[in-house]
Amino acid sequence: MSDVARLAGVSIKTVSRVVNDEPAVHPETAERVLAAIEQLDFRRNLDARNLRRGSTTGTIGLVVEDVGNPFYSELNRAVERIAASFGRHVLTGSSGENSDRERELALEFCARRVDGMLVVPAGARHGYLVPEMRAGTPVVFLDRPPGDIVADTVLVDNLGGTIEAVAHLARHGHRRIAFLGDRPDIFTAHERLQGFREGCVRAGLRYDDRLALLRTPTRKSVADAVRRLLTGPDHATAVIAGNNRITVQLLRELAHVTPRPAVVGFDDFELADLLDPPVTVIAHDVSRLGEAAAELLFARIHGEDSAPRKVVLPVHLVPRGSGEVTP
């Protein structure tokens, strides 16, 4: 900046005025300064500016499990949209369902002084964020609640959705329904299992522990589950898949299984309607989830200091065929 000032024959303060569009600078002087800036390829140093002004960084952090997963990328897009409307940018990170990595990312983002943070928890303990929150970085949790603290949270109705799925299958005559979920330490997986149980009870079915299997969805684990739950003499006639990854793996495994069990998947996914049979899902509005969380976060950033809120977004069953098979 001082180089610019020297070249333009003014003081650095005047240069500062020009780059900040402050009034009270003669048009002719401004012109000279702009020419000098152009000539020297001057870029003002944002760090220095922020330091001096104590201003915000203009970014928010977003920690998800995997930015490559369509579910989270849709979330990411929605968050980005809201952030852009508030003139902010988004710093993203994938925890890979690893709580240490989640913590590392979240603290790193705080150290960068993001204006706020959105976190899809991977771990169950979030006390490490309390000092940050107290220090003024608002945090909103989404899709899953924080482990051991109270904070703003936006969830979807996992329980209700799974209950509805069971009811739907029961209405179509299924008496032995299996549930295939993700690791039980993941909140959504746990809650959907609860919904499964509750759904069985409400539908008057005998809940059988051996019909619920909770594992990280890999090709192998799902194939194994199919073998154990959906084939053999005492097999289930219908199955509920606990999330989009599981549904996809499951469909892949079921491609050559006959008779084919009825399937209902939690989370909608692209092309579900084009498969044969089309896949019935418990759908929820992922964009809405991201938007709601981001909007809440910006309310906090702008000073809203009411008690922590807990929002639960509705889900709804989309019947497409795969869940309407009669056993």
Added chain:
Amino acid sequence: MSDVARLAGVSIKTVSRVVNDEPAVHPETAERVLAAIEQLDFRRNLDARNLRRGSTTGTIGLVVEDVGNPFYSELNRAVERIAASFGRHVLTGSSGENSDRERELALEFCARRVDGMLVVPAGARHGYLVPEMRAGTPVVFLDRPPGDIVADTVLVDNLGGTIEAVAHLARHGHRRIAFLGDRPDIFTAHERLQGFREGCVRAGLRYDDRLALLRTPTRKSVADAVRRLLTGPDHATAVIAGNNRITVQLLRELAHVTPRPAVVGFDDFELADLLDPPVTVIAHDVSRLGEAAAELLFARIHGEDSAPRKVVLPVHLVPRGSGEVTP
């Protein structure tokens, strides 16, 4: 920091030493300082640190068309992986295929002094980046080349892939093949169209202009294209879809069309193998694309200053059924 220093009864320099893990500080003193830090919830100001050290920001920018598109989100994930291995974070932005927005994002990221930037161009002019690049921010373009400047670029073999698709369909007896692409001003769309033409020539087919349609893929435009190209007396018996969005839209439109034309899609996508019939695609390794670009970028960041490189990654046809239909 001075508060911490006062509370611990040391100078701020010593506090600085502690937070930076510098040697030559007495363990007991360090303990006192750490206690004070804890008690006061001290967070060091990264802006000041960066200002003083003139250090890098530790972030790289990534501008894509839409972080919500599975293609770009996979790219994003790959970039993030490489960035993490270099201890960097990723700032993402969606241009929405709008060149002004692309420019705005790119310049904004530069103003934030990212260490480097990856850009999937939306526009055709990138002269605006020259001053930034000269000022020391390396930029690597991926998936599409920059418009009017020379810079590092990582592409996939659009031409070869489409030629192969035409050859494949021709081998299965198709003589009238249609091409459905995105807006012609998008590089990949244009190049794939060229490949389509060239492929027709090589396969000894009469190239018919009316069989190629380039539009933004919307429900309506694709439905219209299906009506015009794939039905009626003189209809094509096979169609090549120019990217993943178009393929999906196309499949949706074709769901109830008989006889069903053969289909080959550019870009692989999830569940392509589970559709009926499974969809033949020209596949390329999206993760590899992101990794190659990110690796090149980090080489530049670390001072590699050879001439701008142009990398073209291979594609390969994955026959699955939809392209092997005989007319």
Added chain:
DNA sequence: CGGCACTATGACAACGTTGTCGGAAGGGGC
């Protein structure tokens, strides 16, 4: 005991901006 090396610490300047304040120049009213 003088000299030297080493450890632990602090004073101070500097990084590149911007906010505050004050001053010079010019114009207008009395």
Added chain:
DNA sequence: GCCCCTTCCGACAACGTTGTCATAGTGCCG
């Protein structure tokens, strides 16, 4: 001629760190 107001501009301090250098104390060697 004097005062006051407005417009334009610069000197200077401050933001919160860290690098440089200096200093005091300690232990060891000859």
